[in-house]
Amino acid sequence: MTFNGTQTYLLGEGDVVVIDPGPALPGHHDALLEALAPGERVVQILVTHSHLDHSPLAAPLAQTTGAPVLAAGPSEWGRRPVMQRLAESGMLGGGEGVDTTFAPDERIAQGEQITGAWGSIEVLETPGHMANHLSFAWEDALFSGDLVMGWSTSLVSPPDGDMTAFFASVEHLASRTADRVYYPGHGDPVVDPVVRCRELLEHRRGREAQILDALKKNGEADAATLAARIYTDIAPALLPAAARNVLAHLIDLSDRGVIEADGPITSTTHFLLE
Structure with a gap:
């Protein structure tokens, strides 16, 4: 780390x-x-x-x-x-x-x-x-x-x-x-800090698009399920950390009204497209 x-x-x-x-x-x-x-x-x-x-x-x-x-x-x-x-x-x-x-x-x-x-x-x-x-x-x-x-x-x-x-x-x-x-x-x-900032933002927007695509194709899911579908090139031991990253995206998307949580937000909450 x-x-x-x-x-x-x-x-x-x-x-x-x-x-x-x-x-x-x-x-x-x-x-x-x-x-x-x-x-x-x-x-x-x-x-x-x-x-x-x-x-x-x-x-x-x-x-x-x-x-x-x-x-x-x-x-x-x-x-x-x-x-x-x-x-x-x-x-x-x-x-x-x-x-x-x-x-x-x-x-x-x-x-x-x-x-x-x-x-x-x-x-x-x-x-x-x-x-x-x-x-x-x-x-x-x-x-x-x-x-x-x-x-x-x-x-x-x-x-x-x-x-x-x-x-x-x-x-x-x-x-x-x-x-x-x-x-x-x-x-x-x-x-080249401005370029690096833009790279990081682009990376995060790309991850966001993957999450939305997975929800569109497979229906509602929680962060752990989405992480397993998206992070197919990492060791299984790293998936819990990836799931936290996905949850961070899900909360942001929910706050913006792009997706909906099926209840109070926890680590196991399911999300679906609005």
Whole structure:
């Protein structure tokens, strides 16, 4: 899920801001501190989202450095009602795993500026991969977390992943034509970010078309059944993750009135064309 591991970014000289400290591994903690030049200190810790590969080291690093942790909110923050109901029904987990104990010292929101020796970092609310997902714009670069990566499409796994929010967030980033490069949470920098955003949107629309075609040909079905029909080229062990991705699409399509759920939305709800 994390490719070559989680990437932590350090910005500035003297007073330094850390973006995504990463998993709670002593080696990760020590490597981060060793990357500082003599006399430098961490004064802000920013977290794009609270999956277990991004946020758990924030609290230990804050304890070591005295720097506050800034994020949109705790792990359950920002879910739409349909996703909150899913969580309350018992549908949890999936993907990289949620940092259930995460609690930022300060909450930050769309449009805020975080200023210091690094200059100014603009906060962008970019839910989709997770409800509390943020991106950070700095000069002509954007730190995109797990929303936009070059090596893989972003996992969208309900109740934390939300396809409706994903579409809106990626469209928003695609409209920001001044961003020269994205630095994601995993993988190489994205050097043609608008093109990559459009590729991701096209990929998702293609998956949506496959789901609608399967419903048209075979009638109503649940997410697991549709995933087995659509994802014919993956190992069976990966089908549960694929089913969560399909469910994210089904919820979005239902919200838009394209399809209909045969009852309250859960992981086993059947959907049919309107």
